[in-house]
């Protein structure tokens with residue numbers, strides 16, 4: 001089943017059950033405290049928090065999402081994209097746990113010729129909230145007694161994994177997740193608490209039930225009482241379900257991403273092998289191809305929603321995605337511009353669901369190609385400077401100084417991994433300790449600046465997601481494998 005058909009089937013199923021179909025909102029979140037729309041519930045926040053009365057008791061959507069916090073996972077796990085689509089159903093004071101669980105099970109397990117997705121019920125595991133003495137016994141009883149899932153496949157997990165709250169006083173409540181067992185070839189037996197690679201999380205059900213009076217951390221809060229209006233918020237990863245229904249190994253091999261990956265492999269003259277095993281010699285190249293497939297699509301979708309590259313906020317995320325994709329292609333041996341080849345492939349894979357990527361393609365392409373050209377110029381001029389510095393270091397018999405590496409990175413936007421690679425080829429080490437120290441100093445400065453600015457500009461809270469991702473510098477470039485090392 002194609003991704004587009006999965007989305008349509010989702011919407012029809014919930015429409016037939018009294019839900020109002022709501023089109024996807026923009027990736028640029030309407031909630032000023034978020035950089036991007038990170039979940040299907042974001043456009044419904046005013047209704048879920050009862051700030052505004054909901055115009056309908058039930059809603060359903062397939063929402064475009066960006067999660068920059070997952071960027072390091074892309075290509076490494078089977079299941080994390082920076083862009084993905086979250087299918088959801090929502091109840092605003094209407095049905096609650098039993099309704100949500102029953103709908104989810106019915107949709108997943110009803111045969112495909114009868115309107116469902118036809119998953120084998122034996123492969124499904126679920127979690128319910130259980131933390132010490134606190135247990136969501138109501139959810140467990142529904143799963144076991146009403147649906148008939150055997151006790152051993154209903155796993156209790158605690159606050160860290162299975163409790164939703166906003167981080168502030170307000171609504172909160174237990175979750176229940178649905179996992180798909182990919183089989184013994186993918187990892188250890190024993191359920192999702194043991195192995196989240198073999199058991200893939202596909203659907204998260206949130207039961208908004210309590211009013212929280214104090215939230216000290218994700219796992220430490222006080223419950224003041226029941227909410228006057230109990231809500232349901234659910235989210236299923238469309239790409240994850242597509243991966244199962246299309247019988248492929250990961251979300252990058254599904255129909256909306258795979259064409260880009262294949263075209264990238266062709267450009268590089270590499271055969272994509274699909275390995276997930278880091279010990280496999282093809283792994284590094286496969287990860288790069290998966291990163292390219294993911295990042296090209298994310299860039300297309302971000303530009304189509306009005307984001308343009310810049311050195312801060314949303315624009316910086318886009319810049320980073322484009323540069324990472326270009327850099328991954330260089331590591332695969334392709335040095336000429338890649339976006340003019342790959343972006344149209346991504347457009348063609350996405351236009352069925354999002355016609356605007358075709359009708360607005362001229363503008364989208366202009367923005368994207370200009371960014372790649374500017375990055376390639378950066379690389380070219382940086383390489384000349386680096387070669388000078390390398391000659392100096394060679395003559396002096398020292399490693400390349402951290403200050404040189406830092407100035408290349410900071411002033412010229414020249415990626416540190418490229419410095420390491422070219423220095424390595426010239427037989428020279430780089431003083432990475434000094435480089436890291438200088439990066440850290442710069443990070444502290446940026447933090448101070450951001451704090452100082454915050455007093456003047458309330459909307460700087462849009463940086464929240466960046467900070468959460470551990471990303472506090474707004475210039476420069478991060479690469480695939482040495483990134484965490486240089487970030488410290």
Ligand code: ATP
Pocket residue numbers: 039067070079080081082083084085086201202203204235236237238239240251
């Ligand atoms: P995981 O634990 O696998 O990272 P999650 O618990 O962070 O997932 P939720 O916040 O519960 O994910 O989001 C709801 C659903 O959206 C998930 O069950 C999953 O199917 C999907 N999803 C979440 N993050 C991603 C992602 N980065 N790429 C693709 N799908 C995702």
Ligand code: MG
Pocket residue numbers: none
């Ligand atoms: Mg996650």
Ligand code: MG
Pocket residue numbers: 201
């Ligand atoms: Mg999870």
Ligand code: MG
Pocket residue numbers: 177201204
């Ligand atoms: Mg989850």
